[in-house]
Amino acid sequence: MADFPLTCNVQGDYGYKVVVVDDGDNIAEVIRKAANEVVGILVPPFPENARLCARIHGSETPLPEDQTVKQAKLLQMEAIDIYQGT
Numbered sequence: 001m002a003d004f005p006l007t008c009n010v011q012g013d014y015g016y017k018v019v020v021v022d023d024g025d026n027i028a029e030v031i032r033k034a035a036n037e038v039v040g041i042l043v044p045p046f047p048e049n050a051r052l053c054a055r056i057h058g059s060e061t062p063l064p065e066d067q068t069v070k071q072a073k074l075l076q077m078e079a080i081d082i083y084q085g086t
Helices: 027-038
Strands: 003-010 017-022 052-056 079-084
Touching: 003 027, 017 027, 027 052, 027 079
Parallel strands: 003 079
Antiparallel strands: 003 017, 052 079
């Protein structure tokens, strides 16, 4: 397990923030950590039942929530978009 910096943009934020996660964290944990940094501070809270998803910037395919950062083969400082899914 190692510290792993990613750049994340949470839907509604004006830009990307560096979020340090663990390479053993799954994508759901990455979403939670990134959202905790900005929701209610820089972006309004999402509806209570909102499902947040993540994808690599420029991709249309969401990352599986149970996949780890390492399994997803993400690069350090890779840009991740976090958005409200359907």
